[in-house]
Each structure stands twice: as C-alpha cells, then as structure tokens.
Amino acid sequence: MKILSITLCLFICRTALAQDADSVMIAKIHEEILLHGACYEDLRHLCKDIGQRLAGSDNAAKAIEWGKATLSAIQPDSVYLMPVEVPHWTRGKNESGTYILHGADGQPQQLQVALTALGGSVGTQGVITAEIVEVKSFDELKALGEENVKGKIVFFNKAMDAALINTGAAYGGAYPIRGQGPSEAAKYGAVACLIRSLTLADDNYPHTGATRYEEGVHKIPAAALSAVASRQLSKDLKSNPGLKFSLQLSCEAFPRTMQANVIAELRGKDFPDEYITIGGHLDSWDIGEGAHDDGAGIVQSIEVLRALRALGYQPRHTIRIVLFINEEFGNDGGTTYAQRAREKDEIHVAALESDAGGFSPNGFDCDISDDQYEILSSWAPLFDDYNLFRFRRGGSGVDIRPLKGGRVALFGLLVDGQRYFDYHHSNNDVFENVNRRELELGAAAMASLVFMIDQTGIPMKK
Numbered sequence: 001m002k003i004l005s006i007t008l009c010l011f012i013c014r015t016a017l018a019q020d021a022d023s024v025m026i027a028k029i030h031e032e033i034l035l036h037g038a039c040y041e042d043l044r045h046l047c048k049d050i051g052q053r054l055a056g057s058d059n060a061a062k063a064i065e066w067g068k069a070t071l072s073a074i075q076p077d078s079v080y081l082m083p084v085e086v087p088h089w090t091r092g093k094n095e096s097g098t099y100i101l102h103g104a105d106g107q108p109q110q111l112q113v114a115l116t117a118l119g120g121s122v123g124t125q126g127v128i129t130a131e132i133v134e135v136k137s138f139d140e141l142k143a144l145g146e147e148n149v150k151g152k153i154v155f156f157n158k159a160m161d162a163a164l165i166n167t168g169a170a171y172g173g174a175y176p177i178r179g180q181g182p183s184e185a186a187k188y189g190a191v192a193c194l195i196r197s198l199t200l201a202d203d204n205y206p207h208t209g210a211t212r213y214e215e216g217v218h219k220i221p222a223a224a225l226s227a228v229a230s231r232q233l234s235k236d237l238k239s240n241p242g243l244k245f246s247l248q249l250s251c252e253a254f255p256r257t258m259q260a261n262v263i264a265e266l267r268g269k270d271f272p273d274e275y276i277t278i279g280g281h282l283d284s285w286d287i288g289e290g291a292h293d294d295g296a297g298i299v300q301s302i303e304v305l306r307a308l309r310a311l312g313y314q315p316r317h318t319i320r321i322v323l324f325i326n327e328e329f330g331n332d333g334g335t336t337y338a339q340r341a342r343e344k345d346e347i348h349v350a351a352l353e354s355d356a357g358g359f360s361p362n363g364f365d366c367d368i369s370d371d372q373y374e375i376l377s378s379w380a381p382l383f384d385d386y387n388l389f390r391f392r393r394g395g396s397g398v399d400i401r402p403l404k405g406g407r408v409a410l411f412g413l414l415v416d417g418q419r420y421f422d423y424h425h426s427n428n429d430v431f432e433n434v435n436r437r438e439l440e441l442g443a444a445a446m447a448s449l450v451f452m453i454d455q456t457g458i459p460m461k462k
C-alpha cells in the first residue's frame with residue numbers, strides 16, 4: 001500500500017525538469033498542428049470527394065481505402081484492416097410527406113413536409129395515408145391507448161431541452177423517442193411514426209439517426225420532421241384535427257456485409273505490448289457529409305499520428321490510430337475492436353476518442369479511476385494555456401467504451417458543443433460548417449494528452 005502510494009506520488013509530482021520538458025513538447029505539438037496541419041485538407045477530401053459514408057455502403061468502402069492510404073502515407077510501423085461485419089440499409093429514392101390543409105376559405109392546400117427516414121426504418125410499400133395523433137411522451141401515448149391510436153400515424157413532437165447547457169444531455173433526454181418511438185407506437189396499432197428531429201436549431205433540416213425495432217413488435221415506417229415542419233404540423237393539427245398525412249419511404253434492408261476498422265501503429269520503444277488507442281468513427285449517416293460527425297474525429301486522429309511523426313517522437317507505448325467502422329448503426333467497429341483486444345489479451349493503457357464535433361476543444365471527458373484522475377489533475381497547469389481546463393468525469397466515446405474494464409483509462413475530447421446538434425445527422429453537417437482552427441486545436445489537444453499518457457503510463461492501483 002505504502003509502495004503504491006509512493007509510486008503514485010512520483011507520477012503526480014513529476015520533477016520540475018520533466019514538467020518543463022512536457023510543456024515544451026506540448027507547445028511543439030500545437031505549433032506543428034497549427035502551422036503545418038493536414039487535417040483540414042483531409043476533411044475536405046473525406047467530405048467533398050467521398051462524402052456521406054453509411055456503413056455497408058460503397059462510399060464507406062471508399063472511405064476505408066482512403067483511410068488506409070492516408071495513414072500509410074505518414075509511414076507508421078504498420079497499417080492494416082480489421083474485418084468488421086456491418087448492416088446494409090438504404091434509404092431509397094422516394095422520401096416524402098404531404099398533407100392537405102383546408103384554410104379559412106375552405107380551399108384545400110397541399111403542404112410538403114421536410115422529413116427524412118430514420119436509420120433502419122422499413123419502407124412504406126407505396127404510400128401510407130392516415131390521420132395523425134400527436135403526443136409528447138410514451139406516457140401520453142399509453143394514456144391514449146389502442147382505441148385512439150390504431151390505424152393512425154403517431155407524431156412524437158418532443159423537442160430537446162434547450163435549458164440544458166450540456167447539449168449531449170439534452171440529446172440523451174430526447175433520444176428514447178427516436179430509438180424506441182416506432183416500436184412503442186406500433187404496440188398500439190399505429191401504421192407509421194413521425195418524430196420531431198433531435199436538434200436545437202429552429203430550421204427546416206430534418207435529422208436522421210438510428211431507430212431500433214423491438215423484437216416481436218410489428219415494424220412500422222419512421223421518419224423525422226424538421227423543427228419548422230414539426231411546429232407547423234402541430235399548429236395545423238389544431239385547426240384541422242382530422243387532417244390526413246401521406247408518407248412515402250422506400251427504405252430497404254439487405255444482408256449484413258463485411259467492412260473494416262482501419263488501424264495504424266507506432267510501435268512503443270519501452271512497452272511495445274501496451275497500447276494507447278486514438279480514434280473516431282469513419283462511417284457517417286447517409287445525408288450531409290458527416291463533417292462534424294465524425295469526419296472531424298477521423299482527421300484529428302490521423303493528425304495526431306502525423307504530428308508525432310513530424311516531430312520525430314518515439315512513443316514509449318504502442319500508439320494505435322483506429323478509424324472505427326459503423327458507430328452509427330450498432331457500434332460494430334468498437335465492439336469488434338474490443339473483442340479482438342480481449343482475445344489477444346492486449347493491455348490497453350488508455351483510449352481517446354473524438355466524436356463530439358470539430359469545435360473548439362476545452363478539455364476531456366474522463367472515464368478513469370480516482371487515482372488516475374489525481375494524476376490527470378496534476379497536468380492541469382500544462383493544459384491551461386491551451387484553454388483545456390475541463391476534466392469531466394464519466395463519459396468517453398461510443399467506439400472505445402467496449403474497452404472499459406481493468407486498467408484502461410478512457411477519454412473523449414470535450415468541445416464547445418452548443419452548435420453540434422444544429423448539424424448532427426442532417427444535410428447541414430458539411431465541410432463548410434467546420435472551422436479550420438477549431439478542428440486543429442482539437443487535434444493538438446488530443447496529441448498533447450496522448451503524449452502525457454505515453455510519458456507516464458497513467459497507472460492505477462491494482
């Protein structure tokens with residue numbers, strides 16, 4: 001016990017000399033990335049030349065090839081693919097929602113609604129036309145019961161909570177509607193399900209995202225309406241309560257297929273069998289360009305490798321860059337990676353993910369032990385000059401979470417996320433909405449944390 005605490009103390013009270021050297025290296029990392037960064041141009045290529053890349057699609061296969069070539073060009077010790085089984089679903093060509101509104105003059109008017117199918121939705125097999133029943137929660141749906149819902153389209157009009165400063169928490173609060181809403185509605189005999197998009201923006205972009213049908217429950221088509229369309233429909237339902245909504249979706253599911261995580265390694269000189277993993281997810285939704293989600297995390301992870309190589313850094317532990325496939329639609333890349341790690345008894349010291357958008361970084365989410373947190377806190381003065389001051393305990397990233405357990409310290413890049421859900425999973429998530437400097441600062445923050453972990457091994461009591 002005493003020996004352990006002395007060891008810990010040594011890690012925490014690094015000598016003034018070591019702290020100076022750390023501070024010089026962190027400055028060099030920032031200089032390298034801010035003056036010579038390649039991540040913004042990488043993001044341009046990923047978004048503009050490849051574009052949206054839903055797992056299972058041809059574009060995702062192109063992104064895997066691009067990732068392998070881009071990592072290889074940096075000349076790490078190795079680059080390889082790890083096969084991963086992923087779903088294959090397509091949205092199809094037809095995607096429309098319309099309804100007829102009778103104005104004060106009694107004249108019918110057809111309105112087109114901005115909507116997008118939820119990921120994994122079944123198609124409508126033609127057009128479904130039915131009355132709408134609007135609810136805000138599962139409790140309201142339950143209270144209405146089958147007699148008021150059967151044969152109708154359920155419209156969950158629930159907004160994310162704008163009062164929450166943590167936008168991720170606001171998203172989490174509304175997420176069950178998207179994930180479980182269609183199956184809940186189907187239990188009462190609904191023929192389709194509409195939801196208000198999970199966004200904090202008040203605009204006409206619908207936002208997609210995975211829905212999950214419950215085993216044994218009839219699968220009904222599901223789509224998200226833009227915030228503006230949701231408000232309009234809600235208003236029109238008050239003046240035209242019996243209005244009929246027509247929905248057409250031509251989504252299709254195909255057999256699961258093989259794609260891959262892309263992995264690059266810089267071999268550690270002191271602990272080659274101990275790994276520090278850095279990554280993001282290469283797949284995106286099939287609308288927009290997946291610029292913030294998660295093109296940013298991909299190019300930042302690649303940038304960490306590029307910058308460390310450019311600075312001639314020889315890591316003590318093996319540094320692994322992982323471009324995970326299929327976070328969005330089942331987390332297959334992350335799950336497979338953790339399974340392989342367990343099969344090989346690999347020791348993961350730490351893992352760091354960037355999947356909160358390419359915005360100004362301000363710290364790290366930390367899923368770590370108390371003693372690891374003590375070590376991390378001792379680094380605060382080194383990070384403070386770079387506006388990295390938040391070390392928030394609890395979360396990390398979806399792709400790396402399956403590694404949880406044992407010694408591994410999990411981290412997520414924390415950013416100013418106020419605008420993230422304006423873009424997330426929509427046609428508005430494009431390259432133009434990512435700021436070069438903010439993206440690069442995120443990469444520099446990641447490389448700085450990786451450097452500090454590599455130097456110390458961020459141990460925990462055993």
Ligand SMILES: [Zn+2]
Pocket residue numbers: 281293294327355
């Ligand atoms: Zn993401």
